[in-house]
Amino acid sequence: MKRIFDIIVSLVILLIFLPFGILIGLWIALESKGGVFYRQERIGKNGVPFYMLKLRSMNVNADKEGKLTVGMRDPRITNSGAFIRKFKLDEFPQFINVLKGEMSIVGPRPEVKEYVALYTDDQRKILSVLPGITDYASIEYFKENELLGNSSDPVQTYVNEIMPAKIELNKKYLSNPGLSQDLRIMWKTFLRMTS
Numbered sequence: 001m002k003r004i005f006d007i008i009v010s011l012v013i014l015l016i017f018l019p020f021g022i023l024i025g026l027w028i029a030l031e032s033k034g035g036v037f038y039r040q041e042r043i044g045k046n047g048v049p050f051y052m053l054k055l056r057s058m059n060v061n062a063d064k065e066g067k068l069t070v071g072m073r074d075p076r077i078t079n080s081g082a083f084i085r086k087f088k089l090d091e092f093p094q095f096i097n098v099l100k101g102e103m104s105i106v107g108p109r110p111e112v113k114e115y116v117a118l119y120t121d122d123q124r125k126i127l128s129v130l131p132g133i134t135d136y137a138s139i140e141y142f143k144e145n146e147l148l149g150n151s152s153d154p155v156q157t158y159v160n161e162i163m164p165a166k167i168e169l170n171k172k173y174l175s176n177p178g179l180s181q182d183l184r185i186m187w188k189t190f191l192r193m194t195s
Contacts (some may be wrong), residue, residue: 042110052148107132
């Protein structure tokens with residue numbers, strides 16, 4: 001049931017977003033060199049890596065300077081990138097990942113390999129389900145970039161404070177899986193994005 005729901009909703013959202021996506025894609029392409037899309041390896045269900053899609057919001061090869069985005073004034077972020085990040089529009093291509101079966105609409109956000117390597121055995125339980133576009137942690141840490149921007153050591157703040165808190169929220173999701181919980185999280189995400 002969840003898979004069918006994911007496919008239908010993803011198709012509808014991608015069709016609605018398509019005209020806006022074309023305009024945003026043109027803006028990205030005209031503003032800076034590089035492709036419209038950005039692919040980053042993330043760790044999926046059962047620890048299997050996959051490439052998560054986003055609309056490119058940074059200069060090419062920006063990830064070589066660090067995986068974390070520190071504040072909305074990170075110098076690597078382009079003008080179009082600042083706009084699409086503000087409204088989370090860069091995340092829309094992940095509905096393609098959902099159609100491919102690599103992600104679900106709701107589930108623990110997929111992490112990069114270097115941070116998953118720091119998980120304890122207990123924390124690795126969140127890898128037992130498909131990662132998602134949104135979850136409780138996405139709502140709670142909607143302005144994570146700003147939190148990191150205010151830190152003197154963003155990497156340590158993420159690894160020691162934010163990441164463990166996110167994992168605990170993901171465990172909450174795993175404790176009561178089901179479509180009704182997914183719908184609640186989707187609704188809360190929508191309200192957070194539009195507030």
